[in-house]
Amino acid sequence: MLQLSIFLENAKGRLAEVISLLAELKVNLRALSLADTKDYGVLRVIVDDPVVTAEKLRERKVVVSLTPVWVLMVPDRTGGLAEILNQLVQQDVVFEYMYAFVEMEHKQAQVVLRVQNKAIMEKAVQTLNLPVK
Amino acid sequence: MDIVDKAKETDRTEEQWLKGLRKTVDRVLPIPHYQESYGAIGITQAEDIKSLSDFQRLPLTTKEDLRRNYPFGLFAEPMENIVRLHASSGTTGKPTVVGYTSQDISLWAKIVANELRRIGVTRKDVVQVAYGYGLFTGGMGLHYGCEELGAIVVPISGGNTARQLMLMRDFGTTVLACTPSYALYLAESLEESGISRDELKLKIGVFGAEPWTEGMREQIEARLGIKAYDIYGLSEIMGPGVALECPAQNGLHIDEHFYPEILDGEGNPLAVGEQGELVITSLEKQGFPVLRYRTKDLTTLHYGKCSCGQVGWTMDRVSARVDDMLIIRGVNVFPSQVEEAILSSGGFEPHYLLVVYRAGNLDQLEVQVEVNETSFSDEVRELEDRQQRLHQRIEEILGISVRIRLVEPKSIPRSEGKAIRVIDKRNKEG
Numbered sequence: 056m057l058q059l060s061i062f063l064e065n066a067k068g069r070l071a072e073v074i075s076l077l078a079e080l081k082v083n084l085r086a087l088s089l090a091d092t093k094d095y096g097v098l099r100v101i102v103d104d105p106v107v108t109a110e111k112l113r114e115r116k117v118v119v120s121l122t123p124v125w126v127l128m129v130p131d132r133t134g135g136l137a138e139i140l141n142q143l144v145q146q147d148v149v150f151e152y153m154y155a156f157v158e159m160e161h162k163q164a165q166v167v168l169r170v171q172n173k174a175i176m177e178k179a180v181q182t183l184n185l186p187v188k
Numbered sequence: 189m190d191i192v193d194k195a196k197e198t199d200r201t202e203e204q205w206l207k208g209l210r211k212t213v214d215r216v217l218p219i220p221h222y223q224e225s226y227g228a229i230g231i232t233q234a235e236d237i238k239s240l241s242d243f244q245r246l247p248l249t250t251k252e253d254l255r256r257n258y259p260f261g262l263f264a265e266p267m268e269n270i271v272r273l274h275a276s277s278g279t280t281g282k283p284t285v286v287g288y289t290s291q292d293i294s295l296w297a298k299i300v301a302n303e304l305r306r307i308g309v310t311r312k313d314v315v316q317v318a319y320g321y322g323l324f325t326g327g328m329g330l331h332y333g334c335e336e337l338g339a340i341v342v343p344i345s346g347g348n349t350a351r352q353l354m355l356m357r358d359f360g361t362t363v364l365a366c367t368p369s370y371a372l373y374l375a376e377s378l379e380e381s382g383i384s385r386d387e388l389k390l391k392i393g394v395f396g397a398e399p400w401t402e403g404m405r406e407q408i409e410a411r412l413g414i415k416a417y418d419i420y421g422l423s424e425i426m427g428p429g430v431a432l433e434c435p436a437q438n439g440l441h442i443d444e445h446f447y448p449e450i451l452d453g454e455g456n457p458l459a460v461g462e463q464g465e466l467v468i469t470s471l472e473k474q475g476f477p478v479l480r481y482r483t484k485d486l487t488t489l490h491y492g493k494c495s496c497g498q499v500g501w502t503m504d505r506v507s508a509r510v511d512d513m514l515i516i517r518g519v520n521v522f523p524s525q526v527e528e529a530i531l532s533s534g535g536f537e538p539h540y541l542l543v544v545y546r547a548g549n550l551d552q553l554e555v556q557v558e559v560n561e562t563s564f565s566d567e568v569r570e571l572e573d574r575q576q577r578l579h580q581r582i583e584e585i586l587g588i589s590v591r592i593r594l595v596e597p598k599s600i601p602r603s604e605g606k607a608i609r610v611i612d613k614r615n616k617e618g
Contacts (some may be wrong), residue, residue, distance in 0.1 A: 059564035062559050064596045090568045095204040095559075096595050116598055117561055148421055151567060169566070 056188050057105040058127050058167065062118035063089075063096040073098065076115060082108050084169055086126075088154035101126065101153070101167060123173060125180070126188040129164040131157060136166060138183065146179035148172075200444075200498050204241055206472035208233035208319075208449060209243050215264045215477045219562075221257055224260050224477070244449070244457055248467060249481045254284040254424065257521050265475045274423050275323045286423050286565050287475040293332065295472055296426055299443045300333020303432035304363075306441070307392060307417050311338035314359055314433045317351060318366035318374075319397065320605055325427030326397050330365045333429060333574075339363070347604040348368065349377045356390065357383050363392045368400040368408060368416075369607035373537060375411035376602075383415055394419050396428060398606045399485075399506050399524045403531030418505050424481055425468050431503055436495045439502035445472045448501050449480070463488045465510060466503065470614070484510040514544055514610065516551045519588045523609040526555055526582060533581040535563035535574050539600045546614040553590040555582065560596050 063069050070089070077084065086101040096151075102108050105121055112119045129135045143150075149171040157159070157164045165188075170176040180187050212233040213399070216222040225247045230236065237243050254262060263270065270287040277283065277372040309315065315334045319326030328346055334341040342359055344352060346366065352374060355361070364371065370395055378385065388413060396419035405565040408416045419427035420440050431440035442448050451457055458464045466483045485506040493499045508522035515521070523542055530536050545552050557578070565571050575592050582590050601608070 058566075060564075062596065063595075064594070092568060092572065097566060097571070099566070113561075116596075118244055118561060118564045120561070120564055120598055163449045179297075182400065 056101065056111075056124055056167075057121045057167075058124040059099070059100045059102060059105050059109055059112070061098040061100075063098050063110070065094050065096065070096070072100065073117060075130065076112070076117070077102075080108065080111050083084070084158045085163065086154065088152075090152070094103060099167075118127065125168045125170070125176060126141050126184040127166045127168055128188075129141045129155075129163045129166050131162050139166075142183050143176075143179050146175065148176050148179050148188075159161075190491060201442065205335075205447060206240065206243070206518055209240075209469060210237055212464075212469060212471060212473075212477045212479055213237055213246075215474070216262075216399055216479055216587060217598055219262060221253065221262060241485075245504050246480055248455060249479055249529075251424070251482070251484070253282055255282045257280045259285040260287065262478075263475055264477050267291055270475050272471075273323075274325045274427065275326075275337055276319075277324070284424060289474045292426075292473055294336075295427065295445065297303065297336035299426070300329060300429035301336035303419075303429055303441070303443065304333055304339070304394070305336055305499075305549050306434050307394070307415075307432065308435065309337060309339055309363055309392060313339045313362045313392075314342060315339050315363040315365060316342045316344055316356060316361040317354070318344055318358070318364065318370060319428070325421070325423040328425035329421065329429055330394065331349070338498035349604070350376060350381065353378055353381050357387045360389045360545065361392065362389050364412075364414070365392060365394040367397050367603070368395040368604055369398060369603045370406055370605065371412065371416070371604040372404070372406050373396050373604070375408060378412070390414050393417065394432070396420055397559075398492060401506055401507075401524055401528045401531060403528055404538055407531065415528065419501070420485075420506060422483060424478055425470060425483070426473065434494060434496040434498065439490060439494070441494065441498055442501040442503055444500060446470055448489055448503065450487070455609060460489055460491055463504075463507075468505075484508065490491075510556050512610070514542070514553070514612065516544065516553045516586075516588055519586065521586050521588070525585050527609075529582040530555075530578065530586050533578045536560070536578065537597065538603070540609065541600050542610045543613065544610065551614065553588070554593055555590050557591045558600060559594045560597055 073093045079169055082102050085099050090097045111121050129139055139147045143148040151171055153166055153168045155164055219255040267287050271290045272288045275283040275285045291490055317327055321327030331341050331343055357499045391414055393414045393416040394417055405416050417433045417442055419428050419432045429448055431442040433440050447469040449467040451467050452464050466485045466487050468478050469480055470478050486508045487506050488504045490502045508524050512523055513520050531538055537560050539558050541556040543554040579592050
């Protein structure tokens with residue numbers, strides 16, 4: 056899965072502007088997280104068609120990159136995430152960051168995961184037979 | 189043989205230089221300002237200058253002298269012999285006004301033509317002069333030089349970037365003359381314009397009127413696919429063409445109608461090879477001869493034979509202007525040093541803005557740089573590393589710690605003439 060990572064200058068209204076731009080481009084946001092520093096932020100979003108959306112954003116002078124991430128399905132119950140993470144750690148997967156959202160319909164949590172080494176993660180997912188997107 | 193064309197290979201002796209210098213002393217002595225200040229040290233006639241060290245006793249001429257004698261007080265010819273006036277913008281006070289006789293104008297044109305010839309410009313070239321036309325000497329200085337050479341001039345002046353690019357393609361422009369910051373903006377606009385580089389015949393750039401760095405030259409050369417040459421000049425001396433590089437791109441050849449010196453902060457002469465303020469005396473100018481004029485430009489002089497074959501004075505690119513110097517917490521800072529840091533640390537666009545403000549009792553310098561697709565990373569840590577590297581690089585060069593602020597592309601205003609690199613908020617805040 057490719058995530059859109061968008062550079063946001065720390066200026067009043069900039070986040071709202073970019074989100075509005077996504078709305079204008081008729082992009083549905085599946086998941087979203089905002090990493091912030093003192094001067095700028097990185098907006099991370101999961102959308103249906105990341106490649107096309109990135110192209111459209113670039114045309115509008117937005118700095119955007121496509122980042123490979125994994126979306127894990129996690130049972131929405133206590134300890135659900137811990138179980139999966141521990142399994143991945145045992146397979147030597149190192150996490151960079153993650154964010155989660157709950158999908159009411161399927162009673163499932165989804166976790167967006169960015170890892171340090173893509174190949175290790177691919178192997179781990181296969182070995183553990185994890186439900187991923 | 190024409191005075192400009194002759195004897196490029198010959199070395200000049202002190203006596204030969206003195207001949208020219210005395211001529212200018214002769215020309216300015218009837219002017220009350222010079223009469224008074226030279227009389228005070230016992231110089232009442234050109235013959236009193238017996239050596240170059242005598243010459244170096246003459247008081248320096250400053251921009252303030254020009255302002256005090258505003259508008260025509262330092263002209264050496266009666267007004268009926270003056271055919272053109274140029275003036276500085278006067279943003280920092282009264283403008284400084286200079287006047288030219290028709291012989292001055294033709295000498296200027298010959299000097300510029302000669303220099304353009306040296307970098308390979310010929311009658312077949314189409315020169316787009318995107319310097320401003322008007323009181324500023326940039327546009328007309330290049331214009332007359334190109335006509336003298338016989339090249340085709342496109343006097344488009346600055347601004348209207350889309351049109352610049354269209355005409356560049358349609359007229360088959362081969363030479364572009366403008367400020368380096370505008371050249372960079374044109375390069376950036378070209379990348380977005382839908383006009384491909386292959387449709388252009390551009391091969392040479394003649395850039396000046398603001399300090400720039402070697403890193404900026406590399407950027408411009410790579411992005412426009414041309415050879416970029418540094419041209420130097422200022423209206424008080426003549427205008428563009430006081431010096432221009434040669435194909436060796438290793439220093440600007442100072443035209444032989446000017447006598448250069450380098451002085452330290454106190455006005456003492458420095459040896460060849462040492463960095464200081466450039467001071468220039470014109471040797472042949474009539475309307476507005478200028479003696480030992482302080483240019484406020486910092487550079488280094490060399491004398492000798494260049495690999496291009498020419499013998500004479502060369503100067504390094506102007507690294508900074510005295511007037512551009514910022515004093516941050518007691519440390520001297522030049523915008524060009526920050527430019528050098530940004531370009532050498534890599535990963536950021538060469539567009540930057542320095543914002544100086546006071547926080548508490550301390551001066552703070554904020555450096556705004558634009559993030560681009562290649563420097564932007566999804567990992568905040570990576571981005572912070574890059575920011576940190578730039579921070580370190582600037583600290584190494586400037587000796588002070590600054591605040592780096594990453595901003596979005598195209599958010600720093602682009603210039604169509606001289607770029608604005610500094611916003612100093614200290615005075616306004618009191």
